[in-house]
Amino acid sequence: NAGVTQTPKFRILKIGQSMTLQCTQDMNHNYMYWYRQDPGMGLKLIYYSVGAGITDKGEVPNGYNVSRSTTEDFPLRLELAAPSQTSVYFCASSETGTGGRSYNSPLHFGNGTRLTVT
Amino acid sequence: LAKTTQPVSMDSYEGQEVNITCSHNNIATNDYITWYQQFPSQGPRFIIQGYKTKVTNEVASLFIPADRKSSTLSLPRVSLSDTAVYYCLVGPLPNDYKLSFGAGTTVTVRA
Numbered sequence: 001n002a003g004v005t006q007t008p009k010f011r012i013l014k015i016g017q018s019m020t021l022q023c024t025q026d027m028n029h030n031y032m033y034w035y036r037q038d039p040g041m042g043l044k045l046i047y048y049s050v051g052a053g054i055t056d057k058g059e060v061p062n063g064y065n066v067s068r069s070t071t072e073d074f075p076l077r078l079e080l081a082a083p084s085q086t087s088v089y090f091c092a093s094s095e096t097g098t099g100g101r102s103y104n105s106p107l108h109f110g111n112g113t114r115l116t117v118t
Numbered sequence: 119l120a121k122t123t124q125p126v127s128m129d130s131y132e133g134q135e136v137n138i139t140c141s142h143n144n145i146a147t148n149d150y151i152t153w154y155q156q157f158p159s160q161g162p163r164f165i166i167q168g169y170k171t172k173v174t175n176e177v178a179s180l181f182i183p184a185d186r187k188s189s190t191l192s193l194p195r196v197s198l199s200d201t202a203v204y205y206c207l208v209g210p211l212p213n214d215y216k217l218s219f220g221a222g223t224t225v226t227v228r229a
Contacts, residue, residue: 004161035218035219040221041221042205042218042219042220042221042222043162043218043219044218044219045218058218059218090161090162092161106152106164106167107154107162107164108164109160109161109162109163110161111159111160111161112159112160112161
């Protein structure tokens, strides 16, 4: 059981290049999320998904795109990379609160992708 | 979503108890309080969650007063490995789970 796996761990992009950050989870979680964390700051939600085929914007979606074709995978696409997108990107997943549960399902995070745009 | 306020940083020594208080004055009836821990170069890790009174697990305790406008994470007998950033999140059930993390509290444990 690997949990949430993110690739690559590190990447340097030139301004204007594009790339896809990969995220996969093996816990059969319906909910998946992408966050970014700038140095010394908290995590900001970019996009999230409540199930395959369903995605929605978070707090800072501009410059990013996502897709969710399977339960396991939730890739994040950066088009036309800019220096402002230099950050650490975290993917997370969680269960839904169905089946009689009344707790707030905790997030399971990957170890992040450190992206530098120069 | 309820706004939270927590101290920016706290210092402690090995073996001491660390208490981090989070204020959430506009917490809603169906909101839960969740704490995460983040080590450098890692993603946050779930520590504990509660709704009211006291919750305890093998890592920490969470104290929530009756009015639920604040909560306190208690780390007993900390060690150097407890040096991390601790985040307090307040939010409803997963159907509305769009939370962003604040800056958290940086806890530094010294020998």
